[in-house]
Amino acid sequence: MFDVSGAGDTVIGTLAACLAxxxxxxxxxxxxxxAAGVVVGKVGTVPIQRHELLAxxxxxxxxxxxxxxxxxxxxLARVGAWRAQGESIVFTNGCFDLLHLGHVGLLEAARxxxxxxxxxxxxxxxxxxxxxxxxxxxREGERSRLLAALEAVDAVVxxxxxxxxxxxxxxxxxxxxxxxxxxxxxxxxxREMLAxxxxxxxxxxxxxxxxxxxxxxxxxxxxD
Numbered sequence: 321m322f323d324v325s326g327a328g329d330t331v332i333g334t335l336a337a338c339l340a341x342x343x344x345x346x347x348x349x350x351x352x353x354x355a356a357g358v359v360v361g362k363v364g365t366v367p368i369q370r371h372e373l374l375a376x377x378x379x380x381x382x383x384x385x386x387x388x389x390x391x392x393x394x395x396l397a398r399v400g401a402w403r404a405q406g407e408s409i410v411f412t413n414g415c416f417d418l419l420h421l422g423h424v425g426l427l428e429a430a431r432x433x434x435x436x437x438x439x440x441x442x443x444x445x446x447x448x449x450x451x452x453x454x455x456x457x458x459r460e461g462e463r464s465r466l467l468a469a470l471e472a473v474d475a476v477v478x479x480x481x482x483x484x485x486x487x488x489x490x491x492x493x494x495x496x497x498x499x500x501x502x503x504x505x506x507x508x509x510x511r512e513m514l515a516x517x518x519x520x521x522x523x524x525x526x527x528x529x530x531x532x533x534x535x536x537x538x539x540x541x542x543x544d
Contacts, residue, residue: 327356330368372401388468388475392490395438395477399491407435411493413484415442417456419466422525429523430497431472438475438491439467440484449482483508494518500525 334355338348355368390398399409410433416423431437441463447456456463464476479487488496488509496513500522504510510520 327360330356330359385468389464390475390477392477395475396490398475402436408494410434410437410495410497411491412497413440415447416463416467417458426499426523427470428472433495433497433521436474437472439473440477440479440487443478443480446480446482485509492516496520498522
């Protein structure tokens with residue numbers, strides 16, 4: 321369903337703002353066209369919001385999987401756009417070093433808890449502080465790209481701290497998911513989730529799969 325009310329005004333307004341900011345005319349025209357495409361999806365004459373244009377721009381310019389890997393600022397813009405469409409946000413985090421079936425099963429189950437799944441991963445420096453100098457096996461860029469390739473995942477963001485608390489507070493997800501090796505009382509961000517009426521969901525782990533187990537098998541030369 322499309323409502324073209326305000327599309328022309330949006331084009332003119334976006335062009336004027338871009339030209340006043342000395343954006344080249346070709347890029348200004350592209351931005352104006354993207355902005356108009358957003359407002360025709362709304363009923364009535366509704367102005368476009370900054371976060372909506374940022375979200376549309378990032379999705380228009382980036383390949384599907386690679387475009388899921390975002391900075392925290394980009395993530396907040398996307399979350400704002402999703403919320404404006406009435407979608408709920410699920411958040412989970414981890415190192416995800418050597419992605420395995422246990423991870424995939426957890427992420428698929430997490431995605432079913434809401435409309436969009438955000439995965440926050442520890443940076444390489446953060447993993448080293450938590451797990452020692454031999455980790456991570458895969459660098460953050462590789463881990464991000466593997467996660468982004470999963471259909472269940474809508475966004476991947478890297479955090480530098482030892483815990484994802486800062487990112488959780490910024491995103492304010494509706495659901496915070498952790499695996500069954502956690503007790504709810506030990507989940508980082510639990511108190512903050514309760515403050516905005518979010519919920520914490522502990523999902524069962526897929527038995528028989530772990531990164532440490534994979535590393536031990538490879539060290540022993542076992543492949544089956």
